[in-house]
Amino acid sequence: AQTVTQSQPEMSVQEAETVTLSCTYDTSESDYYLFWYKQPPSRQMILVIRQEAYKQQNATENRFSVNFQKAAKSFSLKISDSQLGDAAMYFCAYRSRGSQGNLIFGKGTKLSVKP
């Protein structure tokens, strides 16, 4: 069975600085998707960024980028120029390409942004 591990329960960053959130996963599959979701306080979860395992190039979405290391089964999220609105729980998630689509989540990292 696949597992996702986020080893940082909480992180803090100064506004305008850069922060990196860590995620490792365990799978025997070669084809899958990885995601970072953001869950603001009392608000619904939204997708931040997605990475297809077969793509070597790291995904980027504006201030958000990932460092995908397939051999190491590592998938970290880098947030550049952090903003107050980035404060939220961040969840790393895995989805098997051959599955019905259900996501396997890590326990999350709570990110605080200091003004």
Add this chain to the structure above:
Amino acid sequence: DTGVSQDPRHKITKRGQNVTFRCDPISEHNRLYWYRQTLGQGPEFLTYFQNEAQLEKSRLLSDRFSAERPKGSFSTLEIQRTEQGDSAMYLCASSLGGTYYEQYFGPGTRLTVT
């Protein structure tokens, strides 16, 4: 596009009572997922529908849980004889067909069993 909606947003019930939650997906989405999120944890998959067919159920979904999606539109999740361990946030998500497509999440229903 009004997004995924869930009703109610909060539910407090006494142990042993039955509760039912509703999820309205994005209208053109044929896939619908239920997840459960307890405090300090990430969401855990419960069950999945493609149109009106329930195609997968997690072992987390005990016999006291039942989900339906009549006519492939909205979905309901019922918990019978609630227990304190059922206290959690119940999240619904929907997507277009195929694992490539993004899942859009609703705001969740927070259940408290006293």
